[in-house]
Amino acid sequence: MLDIRHLAVSFGPVQALRDVSLSLAAGELRAVCGENGAGKSTLMKALMGIVKPVAGQIEIDGKVVAIESPQVAQQIGVALVAQELSLAPHLSILDNIWLGNRTVPLFHRRKAFRDKATAALQQLSADLDLDVPVSKLTVGQRQMVEIARLLVRDARILILDEPTATLSDVEIERMMTALRSLKEKGKCVLYVTHRLGEVFEICDSVTVLRNGVDVGAGPVAEIDRQKLIEMMLGRSFREMYPAPSAQGAFTQGLQVQDLRIPGAVHDLSFVAKRGEITCIAGQVGAGAGSVTRALAGLLSDASGHVSLDGTPLRLGSIAARMQRNITFVSEDRAGEGIFRRSVLENLVAARLDNHARYGLLSWKRLRRFAGTLCAEVMVDAQRLGANAFDLSGGNQQKLLFARAIGDKQPGVLLINEPTRGVDVGARAEIYRLLREFCRQGYVLLVTSSDLEEAIGISDKVITLYRGNLVGVYQRPDMDMSRILADITHPAEPKAA
Amino acid sequence: MRKEAFAAPVADEAATRTGRVSSRLTIARGGLLVVVGAFALLTPGFLSVPSLTTLLTTASFVGCLAMAMTFITISGNIMSFALGGTAAVAAVVFVHVLNAFGYAPAVIAALVAGALVTAAQGALVGALRANPIIVSIAANVLIYGVAEWLTNNETAHISEEALGLLIKGKLFGLPVEFCAFVLVTIIGQLVLTFTVFGRNLFYIGSGFRAAEAVGLPTVRTTIGAYCWAGLFSAVAGILLASRFNQANMEFALRYDYDAIAAVLVGGTAIQGGSGSMMRTFVGVAAISIIQVVLLLHGLREEWRLLIMGLVVLAVVILYSSRQRG
Numbered sequence: 084m085l086d087i088r089h090l091a092v093s094f095g096p097v098q099a100l101r102d103v104s105l106s107l108a109a110g111e112l113r114a115v116c117g118e119n120g121a122g123k124s125t126l127m128k129a130l131m132g133i134v135k136p137v138a139g140q141i142e143i144d145g146k147v148v149a150i151e152s153p154q155v156a157q158q159i160g161v162a163l164v165a166q167e168l169s170l171a172p173h174l175s176i177l178d179n180i181w182l183g184n185r186t187v188p189l190f191h192r193r194k195a196f197r198d199k200a201t202a203a204l205q206q207l208s209a210d211l212d213l214d215v216p217v218s219k220l221t222v223g224q225r226q227m228v229e230i231a232r233l234l235v236r237d238a239r240i241l242i243l244d245e246p247t248a249t250l251s252d253v254e255i256e257r258m259m260t261a262l263r264s265l266k267e268k269g270k271c272v273l274y275v276t277h278r279l280g281e282v283f284e285i286c287d288s289v290t291v292l293r294n295g296v297d298v299g300a301g302p303v304a305e306i307d308r309q310k311l312i313e314m315m316l317g318r319s320f321r322e323m324y325p326a327p328s329a330q331g332a333f334t335q336g337l338q339v340q341d342l343r344i345p346g347a348v349h350d351l352s353f354v355a356k357r358g359e360i361t362c363i364a365g366q367v368g369a370g371a372g373s374v375t376r377a378l379a380g381l382l383s384d385a386s387g388h389v390s391l392d393g394t395p396l397r398l399g400s401i402a403a404r405m406q407r408n409i410t411f412v413s414e415d416r417a418g419e420g421i422f423r424r425s426v427l428e429n430l431v432a433a434r435l436d437n438h439a440r441y442g443l444l445s446w447k448r449l450r451r452f453a454g455t456l457c458a459e460v461m462v463d464a465q466r467l468g469a470n471a472f473d474l475s476g477g478n479q480q481k482l483l484f485a486r487a488i489g490d491k492q493p494g495v496l497l498i499n500e501p502t503r504g505v506d507v508g509a510r511a512e513i514y515r516l517l518r519e520f521c522r523q524g525y526v527l528l529v530t531s532s533d534l535e536e537a538i539g540i541s542d543k544v545i546t547l548y549r550g551n552l553v554g555v556y557q558r559p560d561m562d563m564s565r566i567l568a569d570i571t572h573p574a575e576p577k578a579a
Numbered sequence: 580m581r582k583e584a585f586a587a588p589v590a591d592e593a594a595t596r597t598g599r600v601s602s603r604l605t606i607a608r609g610g611l612l613v614v615v616g617a618f619a620l621l622t623p624g625f626l627s628v629p630s631l632t633t634l635l636t637t638a639s640f641v642g643c644l645a646m647a648m649t650f651i652t653i654s655g656n657i658m659s660f661a662l663g664g665t666a667a668v669a670a671v672v673f674v675h676v677l678n679a680f681g682y683a684p685a686v687i688a689a690l691v692a693g694a695l696v697t698a699a700q701g702a703l704v705g706a707l708r709a710n711p712i713i714v715s716i717a718a719n720v721l722i723y724g725v726a727e728w729l730t731n732n733e734t735a736h737i738s739e740e741a742l743g744l745l746i747k748g749k750l751f752g753l754p755v756e757f758c759a760f761v762l763v764t765i766i767g768q769l770v771l772t773f774t775v776f777g778r779n780l781f782y783i784g785s786g787f788r789a790a791e792a793v794g795l796p797t798v799r800t801t802i803g804a805y806c807w808a809g810l811f812s813a814v815a816g817i818l819l820a821s822r823f824n825q826a827n828m829e830f831a832l833r834y835d836y837d838a839i840a841a842v843l844v845g846g847t848a849i850q851g852g853s854g855s856m857m858r859t860f861v862g863v864a865a866i867s868i869i870q871v872v873l874l875l876h877g878l879r880e881e882w883r884l885l886i887m888g889l890v891v892l893a894v895v896i897l898y899s900s901r902q903r904g
Contacts, residue, residue: 381791405794412792419792423785423852432782432793435775443773486793 084109084271085240090139091295092125099125100136101295107240109269112262114282114303117292118315118506123275126292127242130273131163132156143240162238166245168229172218176200179217180232203231206268207261223254227261241265242273247281249367252571259285277533279308293317312535323511324539327558328521333357335392337495337526339378342387347373348550351387355543357493360517360527364537365547365570371530372414374547375497378528379411380404391495391526405433408494410487414503414530416476420483426474427453427467429482434489456485460516477509484516493524501529502536514540534570538563546570607897608846611890612865619868622875630871632754636822638867639760640815642860644831644838645845646767647811649859653771654804655784655851656704656711658839661697662812663831664722669693669816670826671726674735682744686817693813694806696722701805705798726828734827737820745821756818763811768856776803785852840887841866843894866890 085107092100100122107113117123128134130141132150140147143159150156170179180200181187187196197213204211209227217225226246233241243262247255262285265272274286282289283303290300291314299306299314316323336356343350347370355361363371377385380401389396397403404411410433413419422429430453431438438448450467457464460481466474471482480501487496501517502510517527517540531537537544538561546553546569553569556562619625644662651659669689677685700718703709726732737745750758771777779800783790790797815834820826845862847854869890873883 379792380794401791401794402796411794418786419788421786422782422789424781428778428781432790432795435778439775442775444775444778446773 084111084144086142086145087126087130088140088142090126090129090136090141092122092129092134093137099295100129102139103292103295103297104139105290105297105300107271107273109239109271110266111288112266112272112274112286114286114289115273115275115292116277116279116282116289116311116315121292121315122295123292124244125295127163127244127273127275130156130161130240130242157236157238160237160239161242162233162236162240163242164226164229164233164244164246166248168225170217170225170228173216175214175216176204176211176220176228177213179228180213180235182232184236199235200231203234206234206264207231208264209257209261221251221254223250223257226250226258230261230265238270240271240273242275244275245277246274247276247278251368255281279311282311283308291315323514325511325515325518327360327542328358328518333359333524337378337528338388338390338393339374340388342374342377342385342389344370344373344377344382344385344550348377348547351547351550351552353545353552353555355495355526355528357392357524357526358521359542360521360529360540361543361545362537362541363528363530363545363547364534364566365530365532367532368549369547369570370550371532371547372499373550375411375499375528375530378404378495379409379497381411408487408490408492410484410494410496412480412483412486412496412498412501414499416479416483416504417472421471421479423470423472425467426457426462426469426471426482429471430456430467430485433486437489452489456488459488459519460485461512475506475509476504477506477513480505480509480513481516484513484520487520487525493520495526495528496520498527498529500531500533501540502533534563534567538566607893608844608861611844612861615865615868615872619872622872624875625872630875634867634871635757636754637870638863639754639756640819640822640831641834641837641841641867642760642863643763643811643815643818644834645841645859645863646763646856647808647815648838648842649767649845649847649854649856650780650804650807650811651711652842652847652849653784653851653854654780654801655787656801656804657849657851658842659697659700659711659715659718659805659808660835661700661715661719661722662808662838663833663835664719664726664828665693665696665809665812666816666819666831666834667826667828668696668722668726669813670820670830671730671735671816671828673817673820674737674826677741677744678738681741689817690810690813693811693816694809697805697809697812698802701802702798704805705801723828730828732828734825736825742824745824747821756822759814759818763814764856764860767807767811770807771856776800780804781852837866837870837887840891843891849895849898 087103087105090100090103091098103122103126115123115126125134129136130150132152132155141150142148148159150161171182174182177197177200180203181196200213204227207227207230211224211227217228220228230241246258250258262272276282286303288300288302289306289311291298291311293315333356336354338354340352341350342348351374363374365371373382376382377398378389380399380403383399385398387398389398391407396407422432427450431449435444438445438452453467454464457467462478462481471479474482484496487494502513505513520527529541542558544556544561544566546566548570556566624630644666647662648658669692672692673685673689676688700714703714704711746755748755771780779795782795783797783800787797815831819830841862842859843849843862844865845858845860847858869886870883873886
């Protein structure tokens, strides 16, 4: 049905897609996997007519098509379900399905359009009332409406961009059902995902992209998880993570007792030792991110007893945290991490007071200090003057880590999703950096929704389900399947 | 490491795009200055001592307010419509204290009054994250309401014996108002560049949530920005009162708008996080020269307003093209 041959796309001098071929039969569900920057989104954009290929061709039903614009894509039946949905929340499901559709005449027979909308929802095995406003629906149900909207426009090739990223377990199950039923109706689906479990659960075949090239493709029956990861990374899984630091080098650390955050975390207690990486693992919405946020003093309604090296730490106070050299690195780098200023200014943001005399700053000292920070976190010091927004995700992340350096005491690093939006090459470097902080005696408390990462980097994994502690695992007794079970299924909270 | 290269094109594209727009802005701003300068020089009578003195003096009143405004704009709080009112309050306080206690107490009282009026707004904006524009409009109405209630809208005159205390005339051959304005500009720029507070101002202006996450004192810094704005507005008030030997609440009514225009024309980013007192200084110069030239050409007030409006619109349009790319 769909044949992509040797597709290449360039942005300026750099090729985002070099040579990608992919063919898809009717009723086939194809997973597209690859690390960030591998070219997945560029491939989607090329199919949607948002970017123009410089070489190669796209065939549909054996005919070469030039997808020059999103309008052309719609005409030939290619449709994208993006991560950010574009529904009008106050209109009904029916209205949303037909909104903006040119085939609807000004005076239409309501019945015919109702029937078609119902049929589209039935194709997805979604049982929804057409007259309910979209604002009342869950994220998963909204996705169904979005897909139904594409179906009434006669979409035959559906591209789904990480549809389950923000869904709960039950909704993921419904999405799987919907996809199976689409398959039966002969639609073909390109399924872009980071969740390898889903690849093996519902997809027929998989294409792996790396550096803009399709490095492998085939039925999922012929490949295992380990192989898939290695294909995505281009190297063995083990090389990614550095060796753990010597255990027991430090005795003190961060002690959290009965941490309570209304609506997010219930009576959580744990210990994060200095010189160790402690990871709180949980799904999106499990509350892991709120724990670090509360410890950073950013949540005013958090309560509980927290102490660092035996001395109590006041929650909800940013000043108290600064005194103890506690650095918070948010998962939202653009909104909550990087300033739209120079690299230099971004590096020294938290340390201005240390470089002022009588309240006046010495730029010479600041520049020298920033230079040493660059060396410590492996960022090119030549770029001190560049705008930090123009750096790659990996470099931005290193720059945020550097803010923890430069105090007289090794402190605490609270990091949410340390490698979100960071490409593979930089990932290994970031893990090495985290280990370096450990060696210097920092407490590292990391949250991650990526299980492989959680197990790969941590000395201790704490599992969280809906704000409750489920289990604590110490290296080397970390069992992927048990941790996975912990964070996906409810269990009686155990005592830590 | 090859992967690094893939992140690059987007970044480079963005960089050249910002580069292109900012160079377009620089050209536009340079062009404006050349045109304004040429017009000024071609206007008969512009290069005379009385006209230049008028230029420097009026530029100083608006200039001090524009410097005050720059603090607020850089802090990410767009602008304030209450600085003219603050200047008027400071002027009235100055005159009353001058008549009763003498010069130094009057200056201090005026500065304190100005800082207090704006610090209150800063507290609302910083601690409660209230919309700064709305807060400033409400504050302005409040200022005029309270002032009318207290003074019955009467003009306060400086008494005969106090007149002798005022510093008037010229310093180094320049009007004393202009010297004060230059001093304000230098102090403002030093605060911005060399103090922790000044640098924090840029941080909170370019990303308030990021500043919180880093652990910067966001509330204190916001209040600080408004305090400095109040101080500089008060300087404008003192200059006005000293110039006219009196003070009333109508004094600085339309200066707010001119100050905003000067900040924008100077090139301080309206969304916050970048800018400088030097840029605002250039903006003040451009705005003031336009006004004096229009005056010398005998154009009436409505023309002046029309042209000022067009200049501000032009700057806003030039800036908006940056966002759309």
